[in-house]
Amino acid sequence: MIKLALSSLLNRKNVLILIFLSLTLSVTLFLGVQRTKEISRSSFSRTISGTDLIIGARTGQVNLILYSVFHMGRAVNNMGYDSYLDLASRDEVEWAVPLSLGDSYRGYRVVGTTNDYFSHYSYGGNQKLSLKSGDTFSTPFSVVLGASVADEFQHKTGDNIIVSHGAGLNGMNEHDNLPFTVTAVLEKTGTPVDKSVFVPLEGITAIHLGWETGMQRRVVSQEQALSVNLEPEAVTSVLVGLKNRGAAFAFQRMVNDYADEPLMAILPGAALYELWGLMSTAETALTFISAAVVVLGLISLLTAQLAVMNQRRREMALFRSLGATPGQLFLLLFTESLLLTTAGCLSGMILLYIIQTLLSVFMSSSGFYLSPALPSATEWLYFLLTLVSGTLTGVIPALTAYRNSLSDGMSIRN
Amino acid sequence: MIQLENVRFTWKEGETLINIPELIVSRGEKVMLRGESGCGKTTLLTLISGIQTVDSGVLKVDDIELKTLKSSKRDKFRGDHMGYIFQQFNLIPWLSIQKNILCSTTFSTLKKEREKESLDTRVEMLMAELKLDRLKDKPVRELSLGQQQRVALARALVGHPPLIIADEPTSSLDSGNRSSFMNLLVKECEKEGSTLFVVSHDSHIDDHFDRIIDFHHLNGGHND
Known part of the structure; x- marks a missing residue:
């Protein structure tokens, strides 16, 4: 048949x-x-793991997770660096990594952060970032490249790069007075990390010296920059790992009621759930x-x-x-x-x-x-x-x- | 082989189409049933082949009373005991000549078992006898009507069915093809010892039969 x-x-x-x-x-x-x-x-989902809370200025929780983790969209407001220091010092907190966003390198996002980022950020079931070559930040003008960025522009450790102010589309707003030196390239992760350019928070502060009005008023040299206090005034958001995950809700409430400035804390899982919605x-x-x-x-x-x-x-x-x-x-x-x-x-x-x-x-x-x-x-x-x-x-x-x-x-x- | 007694059958109520007091065809006999088209001959064939059952009376084929069988058993009985040749469109267009001939055994394991030689050998022998061997690789669509009828004959003969039924087998053929086809049909039936039951209105083929039955004399039913 x-x-x-x-x-x-x-x-x-x-x-x-x-x-x-x-x-x-x-x-x-x-x-x-x-x-x-x-x-x-x-x-x-696999992009963020091991982070219990993300803290930033008040906005929508989807918005906050999109710009701080997935590098989509942009922050409306920053949060004070003092608030970061205060929250990071709380007993419940095991680690807290600040992120400062807003600049770019040839279309890729520049992420200002600290060396803690490389030791605490994890993805896809608690895999840590690892360095393909070089070492993490040693000076305010160090830069660590994500795998795709290094790949696309054939950068290796020792190369100098110039980052742009904002999205850097017109080529007018180059921070060309202060070049950064590549100190490390990250291994491939299959996450937005691959498409990121990491610099120290101090570097971000330094390249914005003379830009206080939003336009470049004066040109600062590397020596001048290093001679002033480069502690930032603000960061965009903070990734937080708690000692005890069970404390996440209580900590979230505390941040949401933070007296000194309006802040919000989100649980990545809940934010993703809203995103699916x-x-x-x-x-x-x-x-x-x-x-x-x-x-x-x-x-x-x-x-x-x-x-x-x-x-x-x-x-x-x-x-x-x-x-x-x-x-x-x-x-x-x-x-x-x-x-x-x-x-x-x-x-x-x-x-x-x-x-x-x-x-x-x-x-x-x-x-x-x-x-x-x-x-x-x-x-x-x-x-x-x-x-x-x-x-x-x-x-x-x-x-x-x-x-x-x-x-x-x-x-x-x- | 075929035995009818007081058989009545009707499609519509009130019109008795078939009313046959008696018809007996013996084993090995070659019988032609003659009548105009539309007079109920084909209906009689649907009864003998077990597609329909009689309304009343007795109809036996090979000593089996068909109406006692369930419809699927009658289908199987037909597949096992009969070889059937239509007037035209005898072939499945999407099968090769060989497969068309072998089709007989698809629905009848008994036909397969009756073949002592391998089926392929048997098909080759039949094709040689029916002068089809030269056409082996031709698609059946390209065969002439005469060739198509010969393939249909080969298919009817596979599995040595005791009864060969043909419904107007020659009416689509020209005179030359007609007599050569009838010669083959009769020769093969005699060789196999099969009973041959042909319905036709074609008087040119009378000579090939032992007996001619006029349908009008046989049937007391009416078809208006």
């Missing part, structure tokens, strides 16, 4: 190859949307559209099967004369649809893996974590859902054949 179904399918291969392709592509799209969703979530509308729309494409694929399969049904009534009558029961004819047609749907689903899955493998090779510097993994439970569910609905679609032409053969018997219609 399977042989018979196969040769029947092969006979109509021109039409069926197109349907097979549309099934393959729709399944790839459908599963691809799911996978993109999962990849973006896991990429976000924001993304879910778009995700639902995409899922819906891709599911609709699958349905269209199945309808085209159905159309192709039903369009030739009249012509196939002759075949059915012949098979009846050879002793086929209507049930066997049902099975024949059903097997045909089943073979086609299964082939389409499987090749869709395979195509998805091919695309993902290619992407993971070509986009390894994107900061997205794309390595192909086995299908997740949800993906299997969607895969089975497609397979089952395809199979159910196949019942329709099969039932038609069954009914035709009951009414036609062996009379051959022209």
Whole structure:
């Protein structure tokens, strides 16, 4: 029966190859949307781990996590350096790393921080950052490069770089009076760290000497800069690790009620959860559209099967004369649809893996974590859902054949 | 081989289409049932082949009373005991000639078992006998009507069914093809010892049969 179904399918291969392709592509799209969703979530989730709280000026919690960890968007306000020092000295705090954002290097974000960043920041299940070469900050004008940045501009330790004020798009606001020297390059992490340029907080203060009005009023030399107090007045946000995670809520409340200035503390997990909520509308729309494409694929399969049904009534009558029961004819047609749907689903899955493998090779510097993994439970569910609905679609032409053969018997219609 | 007694059958209520007091075809006999088209001959064939069952009376094929079998058993019985040739469109367009011939055994294991030689050898022998061997690799769509009917004959013969039924087998053929096809049909049935039951309105082929039955004399039913 399977042989018979196969040769029947092969006979109509021109039409069926197109349907097979549309099934393959729709399944790839459908599963691809799911996978993109999962990849973006896991990429976000694995970027920050081990940090219990993020503290910054009052803003939305999604906004705060986006600019301080994912380097998306910008801070509206800074928080006082005093507040950082005060909070960092609390008993509950194990470590606190300040971040100062706002400058850039050739389109990549410059992150002002301290050496603590390299020892405390962790990602993807408590992996620590590690240095590919060189050493962390030794002077206010040291710079540590993320792997992608070093890669793109072929920088190595000892190179001098010049950072720009703000996003640095017009090339007018270069901090070219104070170059930084590369002291280290980080190992690849698959997180936004790869696309960051780290400098000491003092360096950030130094390059802004003479910029107090937002424009460069006077040019400061390196010697002059080093001769003044480079302690910053403000930082953008602070990553905090607590001694006891259980204290996170209490500490968060304390920060939110901080008397000296309006601050907020967020739990990264809760902020991410809110982020998923924001993304879910778009995700639902995409899922819906891709599911609709699958349905269209199945309808085209159905159309192709039903369009030739009249012509196939002759075949059915012949098979009846050879002793086929209507049930066997049902099975024949059903097997045909089943073979086609299964082939389409499987090749869709395979195509998805091919695309993902290619992407993971070509986009390894994107900061997205794309390595192909086995299908997740949800993906299997969607895969089975497609397979089952395809199979159910196949019942329709099969039932038609069954009914035709009951009414036609062996009379051959022209 | 075929035995009918007081058989009545109707499609619509009130119109008795088939009303046959008696018809007996013996084993090995070659019988032609003659009648105009549309007079109910094909309906009689659907009864003999077990697609439909009689409303009343007795219809036995190979001593089995068909109406006692469930419909799927009748389908199997037809597959096992009969070879069937249609007027035209006898072939599955997407199968090769060989596969079309072997189709008989797809739905009948008994036919497969009856073949002592391997099926492939048997198909080759039949194709040689029916002068189809030169056409081996041709798609069935490209066969002439006469060639198509010969393939249909080969398929009907595979598995040595005791009864060969043909419904207007020659009416789509020209006169030359007609007589050569009938010669082959009769020769093969005699060789196999199969009973041949042909319905046709074609009087040119009378000579090939042991007995000609006029459907109008046989059938007391009406078709208005």
